[in-house]
Amino acid sequence: MRMLSLSFGLMLAAAAPALADPVVFAAASLKTALDQIATDFTAETGVKPLISYDGSGALAKQILADAPADMFISAATDWMDKVDQGGHVLAGSRKDYLGNTLVLISDKADAVEIASLPAALGQEHLAMGLLDSVPAGQYGKAALSHLGLWDKLEPQVAQAQNVRAALALVASGEAPFGIVYKTDAVAEPKVHVAATFPEGSYPAITYPIALLTEGPDAAGAQKFYDYLSTPKATELLKAQGFEILAK
Secondary structure, eight states: OHHHHHHHHHHHHHHSOOOOOOEEEEEGGGHHHHHHHHHHHHHHHSOOOEEEEEOHHHHHHHHHTTOOOSEEEOSSHHHHHHHHHTTOBOTTOOEEEEEOOEEEEESSSOOOOGGGHHHHHTTSOEEEEOTTTOHHHHHHHHHHHHTTOHHHHGGGEEEESSHHHHHHHHHTTSSSEEEEEHHHHHHOTTOEEEEEOOTTSSOOOEEEEEEBTTOSOHHHHHHHHHHTTSHHHHHHHHHHTOEEOOO
């Protein structure tokens, strides 16, 4: 009887389908925290999320072109809106997940008044994400415009593929200043926060998350989606400087 029971249990285990590795499209600013969360998730479940990082606009355009992704985490609501309006968001799965803060970074430890940035910049370049598709670049332009600095600084803006590429320009010394998220500055020891943009000078930074309708692994994606709201995952995100919006 014991052997029969054991054999039946093995049959059930064999019949249970293994979860595949979900494909996740995520804003580049999430890389440091999300890589660690994914590592912990894999250690606990054996499922390895395959994460593609880039500017939210570039990722959204891939999803709209039917790229096989299971989940999207955007750094701006407008790019998630476009994906949602295109019919790619799984009903009921979209939620506002994280918040962030916009900062001016420098390769030096000195604080800088944002109003004096044109003088501090001199003839050098200001690193920012692509202004037409990277949320950090769009937020940065909005903040500089609000503060009356955009017209002076626009000719000196060096646009980068995503916010982490803008961060790298400052970390490498190729640009003395850049505009990124607070979480990016925390992730790179070679840069310093020179100033924090005042609240209200740019739209609230919101990271929506959603499962997608045409992903190759709905079950694995759902498991990782749920894991991202666990205390262990959210503590890592908070340690990186993110604000947790989803309760």
